[in-house]
Amino acid sequence: MAGAKAVDLIPEDEVKSRLASELPKWRLEDGWIRRTYKTNSWKGTLMVINAVGHLAEAAWHHPDITASYAWVEVRLMSHDKKGITDRDFALARKIEDFVQWQPxxxxxxxEGTPQGDQRFAYVKYD
Structure with a gap:
């Protein structure tokens, strides 16, 4: 692939340190960096999934996603490296900024989505 750079695994202690300073709502668990986003309904859940899907496809780096009625869990690891790399941090940051954006x-x-009216409630912001 033209322009592709070598990507190195990040040691576990460095992953934990970087998560604490760069992405404090994310955690390292079972070899993945993970984040659970709470939503107000299935509609919000689907919107988060679609937003993450768009970012992942544009980045050509695809997370695993688990969802239920009012939450979405995003899990990232570099499958080709069998661990965490800078690609995972880059996509996690983009997802975090996108999903947590409060216009x-x-x-x-x-105005942003009306948070007090359940008909329009979307993401439960941290």
Whole structure:
């Protein structure tokens, strides 16, 4: 693949340290970095899955996803390396920024999803 760089495994202690400083809501478990996003309904769950799917396809780095009515768990590891690499951190950061984006807090004229009305509730932001 043209332009592809060598990717090295990150030692477990470094993964834990980087998660604590860069992605504190993510955790290392069973060889994967993981994050569970809580939603308000099946609609929100499907929207999170589709958003993660878009980012993963664009990055050409695909997570495992488990979902239920009001939550989505995203699991990342570099399958070809059988462990965690910088690719996993890069995609996790992009997913985190995307799913946790709250336009109503930016003062840019975008209101954001009404959190007090369950008809429109979406993601349960941290």
């Amino acid at each position: 109503g807090t930016e003062g840019l004229g975008l």
